[in-house]
Amino acid sequence: MALFIYGTATNYGKNFFTVEDRRNFFLRSYPGDVWVIGNNEKGALWLAEKNGVEKTKAEAQAIVDAEVTAAQAAWDALPEEQKNRPGSNQRPTAITLP
Amino acid sequence: MTTYKEIFGKYVKNYSSDPSSDIEGQVWYNSTSGVFKTNLNAGAAWASGGNLATARSLLGGCGTQTAGLAIGGFTTTSSNATEEYNGSAWTAGGNLGTARYFLAGAGLQTAGLAFGGYTTANSNATEEYDGSAWAGGGNLGTARNGLAGCGTQTAGLAFGGQTTVVVNNTEEYDGSTWTGGGNLNTARERPGEAGIQTAGLIMGGQTTVVVANTEEYDGSAWTAGGNLNTARQLLAGCGTQTEGLAFGGRISTVGGSGATEEYNGTSWTTGASLTTAREQLAGAGTQTAGLGFGGLTAVSTNSAATEEYSDPSFLTKTITTS
Numbered sequence: 001m002a003l004f005i006y007g008t009a010t011n012y013g014k015n016f017f018t019v020e021d022r023r024n025f026f027l028r029s030y031p032g033d034v035w036v037i038g039n040n041e042k043g044a045l046w047l048a049e050k051n052g053v054e055k056t057k058a059e060a061q062a063i064v065d066a067e068v069t070a071a072q073a074a075w076d077a078l079p080e081e082q083k084n085r086p087g088s089n090q091r092p093t094a095i096t097l098p
Numbered sequence: 099m100t101t102y103k104e105i106f107g108k109y110v111k112n113y114s115s116d117p118s119s120d121i122e123g124q125v126w127y128n129s130t131s132g133v134f135k136t137n138l139n140a141g142a143a144w145a146s147g148g149n150l151a152t153a154r155s156l157l158g159g160c161g162t163q164t165a166g167l168a169i170g171g172f173t174t175t176s177s178n179a180t181e182e183y184n185g186s187a188w189t190a191g192g193n194l195g196t197a198r199y200f201l202a203g204a205g206l207q208t209a210g211l212a213f214g215g216y217t218t219a220n221s222n223a224t225e226e227y228d229g230s231a232w233a234g235g236g237n238l239g240t241a242r243n244g245l246a247g248c249g250t251q252t253a254g255l256a257f258g259g260q261t262t263v264v265v266n267n268t269e270e271y272d273g274s275t276w277t278g279g280g281n282l283n284t285a286r287e288r289p290g291e292a293g294i295q296t297a298g299l300i301m302g303g304q305t306t307v308v309v310a311n312t313e314e315y316d317g318s319a320w321t322a323g324g325n326l327n328t329a330r331q332l333l334a335g336c337g338t339q340t341e342g343l344a345f346g347g348r349i350s351t352v353g354g355s356g357a358t359e360e361y362n363g364t365s366w367t368t369g370a371s372l373t374t375a376r377e378q379l380a381g382a383g384t385q386t387a388g389l390g391f392g393g394l395t396a397v398s399t400n401s402a403a404t405e406e407y408s409d410p411s412f413l414t415k416t417i418t419t420s
Binding site for chain 1: 144199200243397
């Protein structure tokens with residue numbers, strides 16, 4: 001059995017995930033509203049209850065890749081003074097889903 | 099047969115719905131479902147809180163988990179936005195007089211302090227919040243960004259940061275004026291922080307490299323504490339010098355970490371990870387009831403996400419005979 005379920009869902013805030021959810025299954029967010037969820041009954045139920053859309057790992061990775069590509073393009077287009085401002089970001093790097 | 103009352107001295111309470119309790123081991127009878135239930139200590143965990151109205155990074159924070167304050171920060175430019183958290187949702191507060199980012203915050207939601215940061219230049223501005231509006235306070239001696247802050251509105255502490263170079267300056271606020279305190283042993287910018295003016299804590303940050311160093315302030319001098327297990331910068335902190343919490347930050351590349359660590363006055367131990375890994379976020383609250391909000395995600399997107407830390411956290415379980 002696969003370790004994770006992949007899906008998209010919008011974090012609406014309070015009680016989107018609870019302490020109990022965090023104890024019941026692995027949960028981590030990624031760009032593009034992608035969520036990697038521990039593959040058990042409670043994890044699957046959580047995604048369904050949040051009106052999430054289940055994705056294959058490849059589909060989820062493609063969403064993340066598109067977000068990273070767009071962010072890299074946005075960063076490249078920044079004026080130099082923006083790139084050099086205090087606390088400025090570095091160029092986003094590729095993300096590989098677990 | 100021995101009864102529960104003979105062992106515990108009380109009868110098991112009868113509820114029609116589960117009580118909202120954080121007492122480990124409490125036992126009750128749920129008359130609706132017809133079962134006995136109890137609270138188990140499930141260790142530390144982050145849960146989602148209400149989203150910020152204005153997603154931002156490099157913001158200041160102070161207050162508690164149920165009365166937090168988000169101050170300024172960076173959207174696509176300097177922000178003057180203030181938001182107040184009530185444990186469920188953020189609502190708009192009074193705007194900062196000086197919009198800025200990379201600032202520090204201290205105090206409470208109804209008695210907050212914002213100082214330093216960056217506008218189009220390093221700022222020495224201090225502002226005091228009364229729960230609805232900001233008023234000018236005494237200026238920092240050293241204008242800087244990327245600094246740390248802790249304490250209260252009338253007993254604040256500012257330390258580290260960057261002018262044109264990384265600095266070790268400490269300044270103490272008395273409610274009207276900043277005066278010099280003992281210098282950090284390791285000059286740094288972008289650290290995490292916790293504590294009060296007479297018992298401060300700084301962890302992580304950046305010199306020319308990312309560091310794991312922790313230092314403790316006693317009101318006059320900084321001494322070395324235990325190192326973070328994960329060296330990082332642009333992290334958040336909350337709690338006290340002997341019960342501190344460090345979370346998030348940048349380890350090496352942009353994108354942020356979810357790593358959380360708890361300090362006991364001597365050493366750091368690993369806690370539960372943030373669900374949304376990020377850097378440049380703000381923190382508030384305590385080690386047992388922390389609050390993380392805002393920040394920057396892996397694709398340089400400002401985050402509105404809020405997470406609430408609980409250690410211990412409790413799970414309600416049905417008692418069975420099997």
